[in-house]
Amino acid sequence: MSDQLSITQDSFGSILARAFRSRSFVIGFILTAIVALMAGISFFWTPYDVTKLIVSDRMQPPSAAHWFGTDHFGRDNFSMIMVGARNSIAVALVAVGIGMGLGVPLGCWAAACGGWIDETLMRFNDLVFAFPALLSAVMITAIFGPGAINAIIAIGIFNIPVFARVARGGALSIWPREFILAARASGKGPMLITIEHVLPNIANLLLVQGTIQFALGILAEAGLSYVGLGAQPPMPSWGRMLFDAQTRMVVAPYLALFPGFAIVLTVLGLNLLGDGLSDTLDPKLRRQR
């Protein structure tokens, strides 16, 4: 029973130091940092202005002037990818925020109360799970029209039950512990116990799940933009770039290559980061490797 969730006692610093000894964490960290850096820089500077259409420069293959070539409007692909990173990260981050912000309290509440509240919340989870993010996006788009905000909401809604489930599972394995009984014998109520004892002990789980959902969010955003339900032109986004590339693939395959690589490397980086974290935080898993 007590093995279900192993608990580490180390300080944040020592965890970080150990994490950097894990190869997947280091690779993941570097990849994620590069993407985040690109997105950050794009706010102040990009090699070319992505809002300017220079028709004379259209469909240039990769060269020293345009590293990743240009698209059918003559926009620089590298600059587009930089700005697209911003969009991807923003959508995924807010979606994870929505999922965590609503899902974790719900999950903790369900675990603390048990009984019919728990049952109802879990049934509610089943309901949301029945609508994959894309379906919710389709419905939301049908009402409000396409846009980046709607993509965020659709992905965020699907994240809520994910985090609720993880938080509830983690909390349920903490609640039967004796230190919870000791806290109750000290007169502490469910709310205080959840804040003081449960949340710190499931933070690991949530962090790891957070990186996974972040990665999935980037994939989902790219998918939505690709079918036209996400960010709308002229806002550059990786999925939209791939859509534009598709019809021109025979003449300019490089158009499809670079945005795809950007997605793969970002998602790969986040997944490796999560893997490295869970290796470091969960000694039980570490033992098995």
Add this chain to the structure above:
Amino acid sequence: MAAYLVKRLLVGLVTLLAASIVVFSVLEIVPGDPAQLMLGMNATPEAVAALREQLGLDLPLIWRYLSWLGGFFVLDFGRSYTYSVPVSELIAERIVVSLPLAIISLILSTAIAIPVGLFAAARRGKAADAVSMGLSQFGVAVPNFWFALILIYVFAVWLRMVPAGGFPGWSAGLWPALKALILPAIALALPQAAILARVTRQALLEVLGEDYIRTARAKGMPWRYVLWRHALRNAMIPVLTILGLQFAFLLAGTIIIENVFYLPGLGRLIFQAITQRDLIVVEGVVMLLVVAVIVVNLLVDLSYALVDPRLRSRR
């Protein structure tokens, strides 16, 4: 056992009911009058009112919901606003593409993932494990529609082995139809297979640390026997869970992949319907997909009971 089944069934039904309310009410609040839409901007108010009556749009909300819901039991999803044909006909035309595609990719991904996961777990820490898990890490990160583009470029544009898109219809013969579905199925299956392989490996490694594995080893059973006969079955429980969740992703995936390959499936239908504001079609298709997800998850729950005797005896 019977009580477990009944309970799961009831839960599934309630979820379905709740989902139908969500779908119906979400599309109910959409601005715009379908009757006006169908007749165009120049129609007279009288004509619009007549059509409203004919479509039943003047009835109270609850009645419309009930008749819409009741329609599902006789496969009557209403009439398309744009094409004026029954929605069920539109769906029937398209489902013969989407359903085979989803099933082929589900089989493909399971057939790839479980052997790879087993193989990696059996050789944990060795080169084979590292290589297959490294590849799967990549597989998880690849968006299926991008993978689809690469497949099209390599196999259709470059090697010219299969068509780049479109669907000849089942009437054109089994082989041409399957040929059109092969690339989409691979594009859908591989990323899912990567996830499933990782889950299988992880579940197996967890089970291999259990006490009863040691008991089986102490009985003199060789390592391989223990892996197949003791570990695999216990590891199937988390694998089944993920398989159920993946079906939802596969369905969502078909919607996108059909757009990449210009396949006339439900995904294309839903996008056309959105652009044409043909809400009753959107409703029908969304509801159908939601039903599929709930039914599959119900099947997963039932298959737990086959794998795990503890559930069989629970009431």
Add this chain to the structure above:
Amino acid sequence: MSLLEIEGLDLSIGDSRILKGVDLSVAPGEVMGLVGESGSGKSMTALTLMRLLPEAARVSGRVTFSGIDILAADEARMCALRGDDIGMVFQEPMTALNPVKSIGEQVAEGIRWHTGANRADAEARAKTILDRVGLPESRFPLSRYPHELSGGQRQRVVIAIACALKPKLLIADEPTTALDVMLQAQILELLRDLVDENRMGLLLISHDLAVVADMADRITIMRSGEVMEAGETARTLSEQLHPYTRQLALASMHVPERSKVHAANGPNLLEVQQLTRDYPSRRVSLFTPGEPTRAVDHVSFSMHAGQSMALVGRSGCGKSTLARMILALDRPTSGDISFRGMSLAGKSESELRVARRDMQVVFQDPYGSFDPRHRVERLVSEPLHLLYKRPTPTERREMVARALHEVGLGADDMHKYPHEFSGGQRQRISIARALITRPKLIIADEPVSALDVSIRAQILDLFAELNQRLGVAYLFITHDLTVARAITDDVMVMHEGKIVESGRTADVLDNPRSQAAKELVAAAPDLHRAIVRRLREEG
């Protein structure tokens, strides 16, 4: 000629040396007891014999079993030996069986593998051996699954698997530690009979000197990977030549000194009246709820200030439920508890604060009873939440320091995390936490049963001293009669939710009158009695 001969066995995993030159031998038909405290390397010795060590382990030395060099044997050879010539029984019956395979399958599997018998023959043999271990087919068909059996029954299945092919050597690693005393007595008897019937050698690994003294012909005592002493059980334990042997024997019979007995005067500290707790049971069908299970059945008793009372009984008899209700962590179905004149029934959490302040708890598991993310200062000060006036940080540190001092720890320990302490020290922290609000009553749920004997003696001393000095009353919940004898004035025997007997500890345990108490006393292992019996048998 020995059946098993271990010479100079060394074992290391990574940088740590687990075993250092272990020598051990078992003759056919002989019971060898391997005793040691946690971390002494006794389980690792057993796993080495089975060659079931973790991959990273490096072994040297010589292990010979019936003329076979075990350490040099290949995996195929070991598979042929395991389960056929060497059987093994593990400590934790709840997890030792595969949950998705029927018990018949699990017993027959090994038989088929080793003898090549067909399914029907193997099942017939499985039936025979299951019947022999006390699971007759009429009540326990082969198609039963592990989750349909109790812990004791599961351990019988594990024994059936290990003994199905009449091995020459049976290794039993703490086979009864997870079971209560009655089941322990039954399982030990079964093991003894099986050894006698088949002239098996038995390597019995245990931390409990009394169990080993009762069972073993010869004994090997280990400490941190080394053999301290080995020899005939009766002589080794009665002469106690080696200092560590003496230390172990003394510790396991240790009785703390308690001169002052707090007399009953003034109003009762705790009064329990007709207390009953029902749990809803599984539904019979979807629409008919099952009969509720009665965990505690009309229990009444009272305690006075400073009294030390034991509550003993088999596992599942309702002792822990009773304790939780007294602590107001669980609500009674009916009946009343009044503490210092205040009834706890139907009180809200804020009304209960007064009672909670004067009533604290010490748990069994020194690892699970602390939040690993908090420092000792925060852990020990947690009950201060109950005070009306919150202490300032300085006051709080002073109070924690005083509580730590009281249990024999230093004030600087408050800045550490619980994992930096040993099991015994953690139990001291646990007591410090219980003491910080100066309670009148401490309820201790199996407070020493997870501790090694020498640590257990120290903790019992601490409990006794605090009772003498501070006059705090104890309700000790335990299945271990030695603990009850050592530290309590009075005892209550609980059986199936009812208090069946109560009185002065010595009177009740020496002359039990109720059936339940008699069985409990008879089943409890007793080092002294065992040695006397062995010496008498040997003349």
